[in-house]
Amino acid sequence: MKINKRKFNKVTIVFFIVVALIILLILNQNYKTNNKKIIEINKTQINLQNQSYDEFYDARKYMVDNHMKARDIYDEKVLAVMEKVPRHKFVPENLVANAYDDRPLPIGYGQTISQPYIIALMTQELTIGKNDKVLEIGTGSGYQAAVLAELVKEVYTIEIIEPLVKAAEEKLKREGYKNVQVKNADGYFGWPEKAPFDAIIVTAAVNHIPPPLIEQLKDGGRLIIPLGSTREFQTLTLVTKKDNDLETRFITGVVFVPLTGEAQKRG
Template sequence: MKRTWLLLLLLAFLGLRGGWFPAAGLCQDGMDVMEERRLAMVAEQIEARGVSAPRVLEAMRRAERHLFVPDSQVPFAYDDRPLPIGHGQTISQPYIVALMTELIRPQPPFKVLEIGAGSGYQAAVLAELVEEVYTVEIIAPLAKWAEARLAAAGYENVMVKQADGYYGWEEHAPFDAVVVTAATPHIPPPLIEQLKDGGRMIIPVGSRFRVQQLVLVEKEKGELTTRNMLPVRFVPFTRGDDAGVR
């Protein structure tokens, strides 16, 4: 009897908090609670900070961030912060995902290259907005994770490749836009070459121990222009030897 009362108290506590039951894959009140949190995230963390493109805001409302984090992080999926996804990597803060997406000005016919698939969340947001997404992840378990999560979420227009993202994905170039989700000391030349004329790239530039800048790169008639958008902190760009890739 005592155990029963303890269990009921625990369930009541979880219910008040919109608790999550990983084994069932559902929150206490079904998807309604997660949807409510997602809508609040967009309104309070993203739109309130100046991201205004209607299609980007709608994509952020539709892409279910809680599907792209480990079970232990699901209760925090719509918090205003990055979250760990294992292997020393993180899923970016929702505002940064939205801002980077808005800055490339995605259009329905676009073909977009993402470097650093991570958990697959940024690719999911892009997939809501463009025709094709090609995402490269150097860490094999994360590449498998992202591919499985994207497929389970119903995204059929995302292709995942396990490889060194420094070299992009040449066979599918050129790309209308490139999104890089790890900080690199310089912009990799192959990514510049694979960016279509008139295209945009968003990339964090800098080292792990210094202030990084989120840089917008525009390519016009073969010439590049760059603009520092804001200081950021991303995980470092991993190369082949660092990830055990040869």
Template sequence: MPAASDTPPDAAAAGTPPTARPPGRLRLAMGLLPALLGAAVGEPSAAADGAAPYAAARQRMVDQQLIADWRGISNPEVLRAMATVPRHEFVPPEIRQSAYEDRPLPIGHGQTISQPYIVAFMTEQLAPQASDRVLEIGTGSGYQAAILAGLVREVYSIEIVEALAKRAAGDLTRLGYGNVRVRHGDGYQGWPEAAPFDSIIVTCAPDHVPQPLVDQLREGGRMVIPVGDFGDQSLFLLRKKDGRLERERILPVRFVPMTGTAESRRR
């Protein structure tokens, strides 16, 4: 989970997209949006939402923050998930009116729910498939897991802060996300008994890629992970090929450091 600060800690520098998007793909995403907004992600969370003001705010979030020219999220399934999952259900009641703003929000215990764009961008980089089994390191509010739940077969999510793990598990159950499993534990170690995973998403930053996560990623799988010190981090897309990792630096970011084993092994 990204850390709270006076400026959006997990935003791209100056909001600049990491890669250019072909105009044709962007027009396709925009053309599909009305249909996507009317479609369910396959989870009952939309019914649990119910409030028209939140639905309107969520549509504005997708229109203005995700598919705008300068952001260019274009995966139709990711856009559908972002347009459906009730983000306001994953933030404290006293700040729900800010749930769809273009910034991270505090969720307690020194943690935040990530900026919507970062959630969408990291999800898109995973290239999720309906048959995938995904490991998430850093459950936080549970919102990222909810987004993934409508896109893949199973989500396994680990949170090192016990209170957050319990709250997220309760909220995901309440909202009907039955294909998400939440565990309180050290994300550095992964979830070995459930491996291998088709993809892994990490929302806290170690200063190196944890080997247990590499071992638990299937051949051909993808991992999205921030790596570096708090003041100098980059988001990487890793692809596993022939047992080795191909690395692509895709975005400057700032997430809280990974704690637990990763903290004790910081180089």
């Protein structure tokens, strides 16, 4: 039988071309499958990396929606800040899971980080503006200072317990707050070198308003303070200074740890 070599060569070439195409298709399909798996793995890794952030964001959102908006916190700026500032970065590591519970938490040395609702309420009642200078008495964890720093130009905060001062400074620096100054001193006497202040917030209980704080308040300035028994309950009180007179408004009952130092001596 005589074979046409030319025809045979053409068939062979076509055969190999077809085989090559099939191999290329198989390789391409495998590449797509493997690439898809890699993309899915990368997405999973990204999700895992962001999981804690997403969980904390959801927790903050829940806190704001259910413990603030559902009550009497209506200032949109305050609500936005409470949803933004990471409270879990200001509590002890063993209490991170409870960071967005609407309750005070211990931070050591007999002190607490205040209930989120109360922080929002006190901040709202001060009616602060973006160009204001605010004094805080009782830095504690630094969380209230961080909330204020989001809303005003300058925050000066005083803490009598030195280890808390150092811890708060580190946390505020780590979170990028450059408009906050922390001082280790007795808050009863305020911060005269930085006075006058547009607003003063006292985050510890006293049975009288420290006179130096009134002196360091601008005319038209506001001071909010837990006023009353330092052993039981206090009344959250808003004081407005007008022509050297004081207008007071009682807001709600509260329980704060006492202001230590000179306040206790005079109490």
